[in-house]
Structure formats: structure tokens, C-alpha cells
Amino acid sequence: MHVVFFLIAALTLGGALAAVLLKNTVHCALAVTLAFLGHALLFLRLDAQFAGFAQILIYIGAVAILVVFAILLTRGSEAPASGIFSKTWLLGLLIAAAVFAVLGWSIIESARALAVDSAAPQVTVHDIGVALVGRYVLPLEIVALLLTAATIGAVIVALHEKERPR
């Protein structure tokens, strides 16, 4: 059980690290796909089947594709001569390390209080559907509105500034 968990965690973290460190931007995008896949597998290990498959469908099927399209449209696949990290990279790294130190410390400190193990919750897709249109119907509507707004917004933002004559 632990071996599988460590393998998936290594896959996820390795993908994430590669996405942050690699030179070629397309490689970064492919590496982050690996991290998304690892996430989905972690969700599956946590008995969240629906969320895991939704993660694959949305992150690998849509977000990763969007990212590679954006990279190609901005001709950004080659690393610039001035380096891939910004001038203030040390500060950023310090902030990230500090955040991880705080998070890790609090988790380890509270590890004793956390639940040891419990039975997997029996949640079917049917339950999720009923909850979505029952208890969580307002968030659902807001997400629908947000997605519509985002679709329209993305089209407008990426629209040509001047309409070319056909």
C-alpha cells in the first residue's frame, strides 16, 4: 500500500519539479501533465473516483492542451538567452521554502491528532449529482455563470484587435 503511494507521490512531485525547472517550455507543459496525472491517481487512491476522472478530463484534456497551445502561439518553446528564471528568483525561492517550512511544521506537529485510518466513505456519482442540484445548487449556478463569463472573456481578450476583411 505504501509503495504505491510513494510511487505516485514521486511521480507527482517529479512532474511538478520538472515543470518548474526544465528549460524548454513545452517540456515543462508535458511535465506538468505528469503532475496532473499523479494528482488524479492520488485522488483515485483516496477513493474519490469522480474527482480523479474529472481531474484527468479537465486538466490533461483541457488545461494542458490550452497551455501547449498558448506556448506555441507565443513562440515561447525555446528558452530565452537571458535565462529562464527572473531576476528576483532567490527571493521567490526563499518565500516558497518558508511557506513549505510553515506548512510542513504544522502538519508534522499535528500529525498525532490526525485520524489514523477510517473506512472509505461510500459516495456514488448519484450522491454527487443529487448534492450538486440540491444542497450545492447555488455554487453550481455561480460556476456556470463564471464559466460562461470566462468563455466570453477569453474570446474577447484573444480576439483580433482589428477585424480583418474577409
Place this chain on the structure above:
Amino acid sequence: MASTSAVTGADQIFILLRDWLVHLLPSALRPAASVVLGAIAIVAVFPGLFALTTVFERKGLGRMQNRLGPNRVGPYGFFQPIADGIKALTKEDVVPFRADAMVHFLAPLVLLVTVFMGFAVLPVGRNMQLVDMDSGLLFFFAMGAATELSVFMAGWSSRNKYSMLGAMRAVAQMISYEVALLLSSVTVVMIAGSLSLTEIVDAQNQYTGIFPHWYIFTPWGLASFLMFSIAATAETNRSPFDLPEGESEIVAGYHTEYSGFKFAIFFVAEYLAMFALSGMGATLFLGGWSAPLKFLGFIPSWIWFFLKVMCAIFIFIWMRGTLPRLRQDQLMNFAWKFALPFTLLNLLVTALWRFMGAGWLRWVVCAAILAGAYVFMGRMGMHRKHIGPRSYRYAE
């Protein structure tokens, strides 16, 4: 369902065979062994079907184009796939000098794995499903979405403008039509009330008199099925949506720089995706493995499933022999200006169908809305479009 033991025997023969084989093993290994046997069956059957289909396709296309097709290897040319396989295996594997070797190598593998994964949830017969997942449909589409990335990997890593153009076309097309594909499947989920493919088939495996309750025999189901078929054709990059590999424009699209066995993998994956989507279409709208008429129920369920799939494959081949290739703007216009609004409207119609209750009224209302929308949107699409002999600027 009442059925005699002989019928059940023929129907469940593969399940019985699997159980018998599994029982030869110690009990600790049995669950794993049964899954492995199922996976082996999938990996054996569908590529076998692929080999058969290539011959049928080439012979069928030949017949449509008034020629013979392959007829040299074996009786009537039926051993042609073996010759093709040997050829693919013995060819030199060429990797372009500038190519991104790692990604170039991984792309066909990722494609094949994700395509095969889709079969895991497909019920090919009564009880014949590798894993019966609660969210099987979602899994299927998640795997379908993952193939897009491998197409991009293949095109990008080749460092060839034709590969890149083909990959961009393919990905743009697959994303656009995936919307229609998903939205037309959602109607079935709305009526069946489940994402589990077993339950979707069970919901259709009922009969009024001798006629089955397939979803295609409802107004919304017919509309969904047509949209699903068109989207599936586009999703598998088949003619008339084969722009990503339009050989007259961009050589062979994203697999231009692949040769030998890696090219064969792309070829196999295309056909496997066709089988998977045909099987999914049959499961969602044509009752999966259920018999088309009640008294035909004595024929084993898996025969019905594969018959339905092969009919769909024949239609794929027929379309390839009949229709010319679309232009990119026509392709995109159809996806976003016709298929998307029409499938969205179909969702509303399905909801109407669900809540109008049984009776003839809902048939009339739903059919009228869909037919009206079809005619209206078709007219809108053709609006101010001049149809007639085209004039070419360079030819004037």
C-alpha cells in the same frame, strides 16, 4: 430475463471460460488473474478486429472506387494484414536528427495506452466488462481526452512544419468536437440517471412488445446519436474530417516523421479509437449488447455488440469512400456554430422529455423543437453563402 441454460451457456461462454481458467490458480491470485485475463482478451480481440477491418476497408473502398483492392496475399487477399505487419516490423525506424527523441518515442506509446484504457469500461456483452465503474462514462472520456496530448507530442517533437500543422489541426479539431461528443452523451446520462455503462445498457434492455427501448428511438436520442456520430468521426480524424492528415496538403500530418513500427502504432490506435467510439455509441444509443428485437435474444449478447460495432465501422468506411474533405473553416464553423448550439438545445429538450411524463405529447413537442431547430440553424448556417460553381482567383 428468462432464458434457457443453453442460451446462457453460449452467451456467457467467455465468462465461464475465464472463471474456469481462474479457478486453476490459488485463490489469492484469482481477482488479479481475472482482470489480467480480461485485459489479455481486450488486447487480443480488438487488434485482431483491426487487422480484419483494414482488409475490409481496402476491399470496400476498392469496390466503391471501381477497383479490386488487395487480392494477392492469401485467399481473396485476407492475409494482407500479416504481410503489412511484417513490413511494418522490418522497416527501419527513422528518427529525425533534430527531433526531440524522448517525446518522439513516448508519443505513440502514450497514444496506444490511453486508447486501450478506454476499452476497460466498455461492456462488450452481458457481464463482459473489465471493470464496472460507477463513473465509467467519465473514465472513457477522460482517456479519450488524454489521447489529444499524445497527438500534440507527436507533432511537436518531430520538428517538422507539416507534423506541427497536422498536430495543431488535430488537437483543435478534437477539442472542438469533444464538446459536442460530451454534450450529446450527457443526454443519455440525464435519462438513464447513471454514469455506469452497465446501468445505461440495462435501462435500454427492455422491450415493449418486441421493440426495444433503445435511446435512438426517441427524438432527443436520434439527435444525440447523429451528433455523437459526427463528433466521433471528427474525433478519430476520419474522412470527411481527416484534415489533420490531409495528404494533399500536409503529407501525413502529425505522423509524417514516424516510420516502421511506430507508424503502425499510430495506425492501430486510429482504428482502436474508432472501435472504442463505435462501441460507446452502440452502448449509449443502440442498447449496447441487447438484441434489436425481443425474439432475437437467443443470439449471444457479444455477437450483437460486435455486429453493431462493425456496422458503425462500415459506415465510417462508406463515408470515407463518399464524402470530400472539409475545409478548416467549415470544420470549425460546424463545430461551434451548429453542433454546439444544437447539442445544448438537445439537453433542454431531453430535460423536457424527462419531465413531460409518458404520453404522445412529448414525442410531438420534442420532435418539433428539434426538427425546427435543425432546419432553422441549417438555414442560418447557409445564410448569405453562395452555393454554386466556385470561382478561383488564380484561375481567372
Place this chain on the structure above:
Amino acid sequence: MGFASPLAAYLLVAALLFAIGLAGALTRRNAILVLIGIELMLNAANLNFIAFWRYGPHPNPDSLTGMMFAIFSIAVAAAEAAVGLGLVISIYRHAKTTDLDRINRMKG
């Protein structure tokens, strides 16, 4: 690692992922990679939600909350990616670069 609780292991992985995403978002030059870093951070948060959902007290009336939050968060992240990348493309069209160190003018 001798964790008594599997929850702690998941939380640590999520914390590490969050830190990696944050580091990526703060140190990379390319605007698209900054977005990737943000996506990683969102994912790490989702992992926390799902982990708490899995090891939370069951059954209780709120037993679906963690799962729901993750699902909504995935939907919002998709919208965020679409808008973010649309902005990046728009900026690229304007400034001819996606290098964040060089996009330093507020005047068009």
C-alpha cells in the same frame, strides 16, 4: 516515513506541491509557466480537500463538502486557465514577449 496517519502523508505531499508551485510562480520568467505554477498550487489545495474528505468523520451531513469543493475548484481552475492564457496571448500580441521581467510598463 513512519507516519501513523496516512492523512499526514497526503498533506505533506500537498504542502510540497504547493511550495513547488509557488516557487515556480515566483521565479519563472515566462508568463505561461507562472500560470502552470498557479495551477499546481490549486491542485495541491484540491488534494488537501480530497484528503480531508477521505479521512474526515463519516457519516455526517456535510460528508460531501470536501469532494464538492474540489470539484468546484477544478471547474474554476479551468476557467482561470482559459482566461489567464487568453490574457497571456493578448499581452504577447501587444508586447511581443511573454517574459514577465520585460512586461514592466503600464502604458500601452
